[in-house]
Amino acid sequence: MKGxxxxxxxxxxxxxGLIFLYGxxxxxxxxxxxxxxxxxxxxxxxxxxxxxxxxxxxxxxxxIKKQRASVGESSGIFxxxxxxMLGLFTGSLFFLNLLPKGKAYHLFSAGIIPLCNIGxxxxxxxxxxxxxxxxxxxxxxxxx
Amino acid sequence: xxxxxxxxxxxxxxxxIALESRNLLSAIISLGIVGFGLTxxxxxxxxxxxxxxxxxVETLSLIILIAAILKTTRExxxxxWGAKKIFLYLGGLAFLVIFLISxxxxxxxLPPFGEPLMRMAGPYLKLGLEKTxxxxxxxxxxxxxxxxxxxxxxxxxxTAAMGVIAVLRKIGRKN
Numbered sequence: 001m002k003g004x005x006x007x008x009x010x011x012x013x014x015x016x017g018l019i020f021l022y023g024x025x026x027x028x029x030x031x032x033x034x035x036x037x038x039x040x041x042x043x044x045x046x047x048x049x050x051x052x053x054x055x056x057x058x059x060x061x062x063x064i065k066k067q068r069a070s071v072g073e074s075s076g077i078f079x080x081x082x083x084x085m086l087g088l089f090t091g092s093l094f095f096l097n098l099l100p101k102g103k104a105y106h107l108f109s110a111g112i113i114p115l116c117n118i119g120x121x122x123x124x125x126x127x128x129x130x131x132x133x134x135x136x137x138x139x140x141x142x143x144x
Numbered sequence: 145x146x147x148x149x150x151x152x153x154x155x156x157x158x159x160x161i162a163l164e165s166r167n168l169l170s171a172i173i174s175l176g177i178v179g180f181g182l183t184x185x186x187x188x189x190x191x192x193x194x195x196x197x198x199x200x201v202e203t204l205s206l207i208i209l210i211a212a213i214l215k216t217t218r219e220x221x222x223x224x225w226g227a228k229k230i231f232l233y234l235g236g237l238a239f240l241v242i243f244l245i246s247x248x249x250x251x252x253x254l255p256p257f258g259e260p261l262m263r264m265a266g267p268y269l270k271l272g273l274e275k276t277x278x279x280x281x282x283x284x285x286x287x288x289x290x291x292x293x294x295x296x297x298x299x300x301x302x303t304a305a306m307g308v309i310a311v312l313r314k315i316g317r318k319n
Contacts, residue, residue: 026196031278034192036286038297042200049207063314070309077302084295095291101277110278113287116294123298127305128204134312135211 003056012054019047027121031110037120044121045128052136062137069130076123083112083119147188155181166220172209176202193282 003009026033027040057065087096102109158177165171179202186195255261262269268285278284286294 031280031283031287033280034282035196036193036280036283039193039196039200042197042204046200046204049204053207066309070305073302073305077298080295080298084291095288097276097288104273104277105279110276110284113276113278113283116287116291117283120294120298124301127301130305131308132204132208132211134308135208135215137312137314 004054008054012050016047016051019050020044023047023121023125027117028107028114030117030121031113032105032107037117038124040117041121041124041126042128044125045132048125048129049132052133057133057136059137062133066130066133066137069126069133072126073123073130076119076121076126079119080116080123083116087112148185151181151185151188168213168218168220169210171220172206172213175209176206179205193280 023040023043023046025040026035026043027037030036030040084095087098088094090096090098097111097113099111099115101111108114155178158174158181162171162174162178165174179198183195183198183202186192186198268289269281272281272284272289273279276284276288278288
């Protein structure tokens with residue numbers, strides 16, 4: 001996949017970090033403000049998609065990125081499933097909120113809900129990025 | 145209320161154009177009208193969570209669809225003729241008639257717009273903060289009360305990504 005002009009590259013480099021940070025903020029504050037794992041994960045994927053679209057990507061490095069995205073996606077859903085199963089093992093209830101609830105409206109509150117949000121965010125972001133990079137690799141492969 | 149109707153009419157028009165257009169690029173952009181109209185409807189109905197997800201998903205899926213169009217073709221080359229076309233139209237008409245008849249029966253039992261049944265949602269709204277400690281009630285519902293659903297949703301996305309990677313792989317494919 002070919003990159004774009006210098007103007008687009010510079011702007012994308014400046015902005016993608018901010019988008020990435022915003023995605024992390026949305027994921028971490030999922031239990032306090034609108035958003036959560038799904039929305040934040042997609043925003044994180046959007047930061048990477050912006051970088052790939054502007055900078056371009058070589059075929060070999062795209063394969064590595066695809067494998068890493070696949071690993072991230074699998075580990076994200078594994079974290080989520082593990083948290084659900086932990087409740088089953090310790091308290092004999094699927095999705096039991098086993099951590100202390102903490103003070104409401106604080107960042108560290110609501111038990112396992114923030115951890116679930118992190119798992120979902122990892123899964124959603126990596127899955128969307130994997131789909132995108134797979135299509136991008138297919139395009140460069142056909143042109144040769 | 146009037147803005148909801150206007151948005152719905154706009155979305156239906158966009159969907160019809162997306163179906164009938166022979167140029168696939170304009171069809172995808174008309175499909176975007178449906179998605180972004182849905183975003184505005186979520187905002188009007190005061191659901192910012194869904195609006196954030198909808199707007200980002202819509203943008204990203206438009207990018208992915210346009211990437212697919214640029215890679216393949218811009219022309220819609222499906223041909224419908226003869227018996228196939230008649231069968232398609234008759235099937236669509238029969239579905240519409242059956243759907244309208246069943247909707248007429250079902251509408252009598254639906255609560256009026258803006259006054260939903262609160263048999264399950266009432267206790268969630270009252271006890272959500274106390275039982276889960278999460279200030280965002282949506283997060284409390286999707287990750288605590290309705291955890292099974294969210295696990296299923298995440299599994300659906302996981303399977304979709306697996307499917308794309310498996311279908312479009314380079315290694316081990318015959319041609």
